[in-house]
Amino acid sequence: MGELVGLPAYRVRRADVENYLQSTQPYEFGIWTAGRLRRGFEPQDLGIATLGPQGAQHTAQLPDLIRKPGTEFLDFLLAHLGGRELLGELTTRSFADLDAGHGAFLAALHDEVAATRAIRIKATFGPRSPGCRLSLVCVLLGIPDFLYLLVSQFARFGPLDTLEFVFVSNSPELEEVLVRDAELASFVFGARIVVVSLNQNCGFSHANNVGVAVAQAGTIGIINPDVYPRDAAAVANTLRVAEGGLGSDVVGGKLYYADGSVMHEGMFFAPDVKVSALAGAPVWTVEHFRKGFPDTAGTEPRRVPAVTGALMLIERALFERIGGFDTRFISGYYEDADLCLRVRQAGGNVRLDPALAYWHYEGMGSAKRPAQAGAQLYNRWLFTRRWGATLERANDV
Amino acid sequence: MSDAPRILHVGARHPELSEGDAPRAAHDLFLASRAAGLDAVFLAACGPKDVPALLKPGAVITGFDARPHEHLFLADGVEDTWHRNLSHRALTWFAAFLQEMRPEVVHVHDVTTIGLDALLVARRALPAARLVMTLHDFSPICRADGLMVRRSDGTLCERASALRCHQCFPGTAPEMFRLREDWVQHALSVVDAFVAPTDFVRRRYLAWGLPAEKLHVVPDVPPACAAAQDRVAIRETRPAEPANRFGVFGTPLDAASLALLIDALELYEAGDSPPITVEVTGAGLCDAAPDLRARFNAAGSAMRNRVRLRDAGACADAELPARMARVHWVVLPSVRWEAFGRLASFAFQAGRPLVCGNIGGLAERVRHDGDGLLFEAGDPASLAATLRRCATEPGLHARLAAAAPAEPDALDVVRVNRAVYRV
Numbered sequence: 001m002g003e004l005v006g007l008p009a010y011r012v013r014r015a016d017v018e019n020y021l022q023s024t025q026p027y028e029f030g031i032w033t034a035g036r037l038r039r040g041f042e043p044q045d046l047g048i049a050t051l052g053p054q055g056a057q058h059t060a061q062l063p064d065l066i067r068k069p070g071t072e073f074l075d076f077l078l079a080h081l082g083g084r085e086l087l088g089e090l091t092t093r094s095f096a097d098l099d100a101g102h103g104a105f106l107a108a109l110h111d112e113v114a115a116t117r118a119i120r121i122k123a124t125f126g127p128r129s130p131g132c133r134l135s136l137v138c139v140l141l142g143i144p145d146f147l148y149l150l151v152s153q154f155a156r157f158g159p160l161d162t163l164e165f166v167f168v169s170n171s172p173e174l175e176e177v178l179v180r181d182a183e184l185a186s187f188v189f190g191a192r193i194v195v196v197s198l199n200q201n202c203g204f205s206h207a208n209n210v211g212v213a214v215a216q217a218g219t220i221g222i223i224n225p226d227v228y229p230r231d232a233a234a235v236a237n238t239l240r241v242a243e244g245g246l247g248s249d250v251v252g253g254k255l256y257y258a259d260g261s262v263m264h265e266g267m268f269f270a271p272d273v274k275v276s277a278l279a280g281a282p283v284w285t286v287e288h289f290r291k292g293f294p295d296t297a298g299t300e301p302r303r304v305p306a307v308t309g310a311l312m313l314i315e316r317a318l319f320e321r322i323g324g325f326d327t328r329f330i331s332g333y334y335e336d337a338d339l340c341l342r343v344r345q346a347g348g349n350v351r352l353d354p355a356l357a358y359w360h361y362e363g364m365g366s367a368k369r370p371a372q373a374g375a376q377l378y379n380r381w382l383f384t385r386r387w388g389a390t391l392e393r394a395n396d397v
Numbered sequence: 398m399s400d401a402p403r404i405l406h407v408g409a410r411h412p413e414l415s416e417g418d419a420p421r422a423a424h425d426l427f428l429a430s431r432a433a434g435l436d437a438v439f440l441a442a443c444g445p446k447d448v449p450a451l452l453k454p455g456a457v458i459t460g461f462d463a464r465p466h467e468h469l470f471l472a473d474g475v476e477d478t479w480h481r482n483l484s485h486r487a488l489t490w491f492a493a494f495l496q497e498m499r500p501e502v503v504h505v506h507d508v509t510t511i512g513l514d515a516l517l518v519a520r521r522a523l524p525a526a527r528l529v530m531t532l533h534d535f536s537p538i539c540r541a542d543g544l545m546v547r548r549s550d551g552t553l554c555e556r557a558s559a560l561r562c563h564q565c566f567p568g569t570a571p572e573m574f575r576l577r578e579d580w581v582q583h584a585l586s587v588v589d590a591f592v593a594p595t596d597f598v599r600r601r602y603l604a605w606g607l608p609a610e611k612l613h614v615v616p617d618v619p620p621a622c623a624a625a626q627d628r629v630a631i632r633e634t635r636p637a638e639p640a641n642r643f644g645v646f647g648t649p650l651d652a653a654s655l656a657l658l659i660d661a662l663e664l665y666e667a668g669d670s671p672p673i674t675v676e677v678t679g680a681g682l683c684d685a686a687p688d689l690r691a692r693f694n695a696a697g698s699a700m701r702n703r704v705r706l707r708d709a710g711a712c713a714d715a716e717l718p719a720r721m722a723r724v725h726w727v728v729l730p731s732v733r734w735e736a737f738g739r740l741a742s743f744a745f746q747a748g749r750p751l752v753c754g755n756i757g758g759l760a761e762r763v764r765h766d767g768d769g770l771l772f773e774a775g776d777p778a779s780l781a782a783t784l785r786r787c788a789t790e791p792g793l794h795a796r797l798a799a800a801a802p803a804e805p806d807a808l809d810v811v812r813v814n815r816a817v818y819r820v
Binding site: 145148149152153155156180181183184187188189190226228258361364 | 478479481482483485488489514517518521559570571572573575576579580583586
C-alpha cells in the first residue's frame with residue numbers, strides 16, 4: 001500500500017439510480033469510498049464495477065461522477081462509530097481503531113469540513129445598551145423555539161437592559177424563523193438580541209467562539225438553550241458575579257432538573273478502568289458530582305475541577321487569550337472540560353457558585369442526530385489523548 | 398360620551414363570524430356596557446384565513462361591517478403551541494391602535510386569538526391602563542384546546558401538570574409544558590384583574606397559580622335576545638302535563654355529548670317508563686360526523702315505544718326562547734367542563750328547569766332538586782334515570798320551574814364589571 005493522497009474519501013455518484021428514481025438531488029444515491037491510494041494515483045483513474053445476479057456486470061467510468069466528501073460523510077462516519085459504541089464492549093475496539101488511524105482520518109475530514117465554515121447572516125435587534133453587563137451566548141441546533149423561550153425566561157425576572165443575547169445557529173435552515181423570533185422577542189421583551197446564522201453545523205466550539213467574537217459585554221455567559229434562571233435572585237446573582245469581575249477564573253452555576261434534583265454542581269475526571277484495561281491505554285471520562293441527587297449540598301462557592309458548558313461565566317479577554325473553545329472537538333462534548341483545564345493551566349481557577357441557580361432541561365434544547373454518539377466517542381478519545389497524563393492530578397483543586 | 402371611561406374589549410372572536418359562548422358573552426358585555434353609558438369599543442380578533450373577504454391589504458386593524466364602535470384585528474399567525482403572535486407587524490400596529498384609542502381599561506377575552514405577547518405589548522403601550530381578562534375557557538392552563546379533557550382517554554382533567562400534559566401530547570416532553578406554564582403565567586402577570594364567570598372557573602385558576610386577590614367572579618351578561626322582541630309570541634303558555642317534552646340544546650353539541658344522549662335514550666327506550674318526546678336543537682347535530690349522524694337517525698327510527706326523538710335543526714339565539722317554550726325541560730348533555738353555560742341563562746329566562754351534568758360552571762348555576770336536576774356527568778344510566786324522574790314525579794316540574802332563578806339585570810352585571818375596572 002502506498003501513502004495517503006490528500007483525503008482518500010469520495011462520493012461515487014450513481015447517476016443511473018438517480019435517473020431511475022427521478023431524484024432531483026445530485027449525489028443523493030451513491031457509494032462512499034474511503035481507501036488508500038498510491039501517490040500519483042488520481043481518483044479520476046478509478047473505475048467502478050458492480051456485479052448483478054447471474055454474473056451480470058455493470059461498469060462505470062468515474063470522472064465527473066465523483067466529488068469530495070463533506071459534512072454528510074463526516075456525519076455518516078460518526079453515526080457508524082456511535083452505533084458501534086452502543087454495542088457495549090465495542091467502545092474498546094473503537095478506541096483501538098481511533099488510535100490506529102481512524103482518529104487521524106476523522107480529524108482530517110473534520111478539518112476539511114471546518115475549512116468551509118462561514119457566517120451566512122448576522123442580524124441585530126434592539127439598541128446597544130450602555131448598561132450591558134453580560135452577553136449571553138447561546139448555540140442553537142435544530143429547534144428554533146428556544147430563542148424566544150430563553151429571552152422570555154429571563155424577562156420573567158426583570159428588565160433585560162443589563163443583558164445582551166447572542167444566538168448562534170448551527171442550523172442554516174432555521175435562520176428565517178430565528179430572525180423573525182429575534183425581532184419579536186426584542187420588541188415584546190425589550191431585549192437586545194444578536195442572531196448569527198452559520199452555513200452548517202459548525203459544532204459547539206466554533207459557534208460559541210463566533211458568538212463571543214460578536215458579543216458586546218466584557219463578561220460572557222455561555223448558556224445552553226435549555227438552561228433557565230430559577231428565580232429573580234439567580235439573575236441578580238449572575239449579574240453580581242459578572243460585575244464583580246471574574247479575572248482569570250471561570251465560574252459555573254448550579255443546575256437543576258425540572259424535579260428539583262441536582263443536574264450539575266461541578267464535574268470531575270474519572271478513569272474508565274475496564275475500557276483502559278481492554279484498550280491497553282488509559283481512557284478517561286468526565287462525571288458530574290451528585291448528578292440526579294437531592295439538593296442537599298452547601299451553598300458556598302467552591303473550586304471544582306471543571307464546570308459544564310451549559311452555563312459558564314468567563315471574561316471575554318481570558319476567553320480570547322486561551323483561544324476560546326477548541327474547535328478540534330466535534331460538536332458538543334468535552335469542549336467545556338477542555339476549556340476549564342486550559343483556564344487552570346493559565347493560572348485561573350474553576351469555581352462553582354450555587355447562587356447561580358438555573359434549571360437545565362437537559363437534552364431538550366437541540367435536535368438529536370445519529371452522529372452525536374460518534375462525536376461523543378471521538379471527543380472522549382481526543383480529550384483522553386490530550387490530557388490523559390495530567391488528569392490524575394486534575395481533580396485536586 | 399366623551400367623559401365616559403373608555404373600555405376596549407379585545408381578543409374575542411366576533412359572534413357574527415364565530416360560533417361559541419365566549420364570543421357572544423364578550424359582545425353582550427360590550428353592548429350592555431355601551432347601554433350603561435360606558436364608552437365601550439369592541440376590537441374583535443379574526444385570522445386572515447377565517448374570512449378572506451375581510452382582509453384589507455396592508456391593514457392590521459379594520460372596521461367591522463360599518464359599526465361605529467366595532468373593529469377587527471386581523472391577528473395573523475398566532476400559533477397554538479405557545480400562543481405566540483408571530484407577526485411583528487400585527488403587534489406593532491396593535492400597540493399603535495392602543496395608544497391612539499387610549500382606553501382606561503383593556504378588557505381581554507381570549508389570548509389564543511391575539512397571542513400572549515399582545516398582553517405584554519399592551520402593558521408597555523399603556524402603562525397606566527387597567528388590564529382585565531375574562532377567563533372564558535381554560536386555554537391558558539390546557540394546550541388541548543383549553544378544554545381540560547384528556548386526549549389520552551377522553552376523561553375529564555382536574556388539573557394540569559407537566560407529566561399529565563405530556564400524556565395528552567406524548568411527542569412533547571414534560572419539561573416543555575413546564576416552560577409553557579412559565580411563559581403563560583409570565584404573560585398573564587401583567588393583567589391587573591381576572592374575571593371568572595363562575596366560582597368553578599375561579600377555583601381552577603386559583604389552583605393553577607393565579608393570585609387570589611386578582612380573581613373576581615362576575616357572571617356573563619344575560620343574553621338580550623333583542624331580535625326576539627320583533628317576533629310575535631305564538632305560544633306563551635307551558636305545554637300541558639305530563640311534563641314529558643325534553644329539548645336538548647348545545648352550542649355546539651359535540652360528538653361525545655350526542656353519544657351520551659343517544660346511549661341514555663336507548664336505555665330509556667328499553668325500560669318501562671312512560672313515553673317522552675325529545676327534540677335536539679343545535680348546530681352540532683347538523684355538523685356531526687356521518688357515522689354519528691347515522692346512529693342518531695337509526696336510533697330515532699328504532700325507538701318506537703318510549704322515546705320519540707327528532708332533530709329540530711340549528712337555530713339562532715333569537716329562536717331559542719320559542720324552542721324552549723314548547724318543551725318542559727331543557728337538557729344540556731355536555732360532557733365537558735362548561736365555564737358558564739350560556740344556554741342555562743336562556744332556560745332560566747324561559748322558566749324551563751335544566752337537566753345537566755353535575756360538573757363545572759353549569760352544575761354551579763343549577764340547584765339540584767331546587768330549580769333543576771343534575772345527573773352524573775357522562776353517565777347515560779344516570780341521565781336515563783333523571784329523564785324518568787322528570788316524566789313521572791308528580792309536581793316536580795311545576796316546583797322546579799317556579800323556583801327558576803331570576804337572571805341578573807345586564808346593567809347590574811356591567812356595574813360589577815366596573816368595580817373590577819375601578820372606573
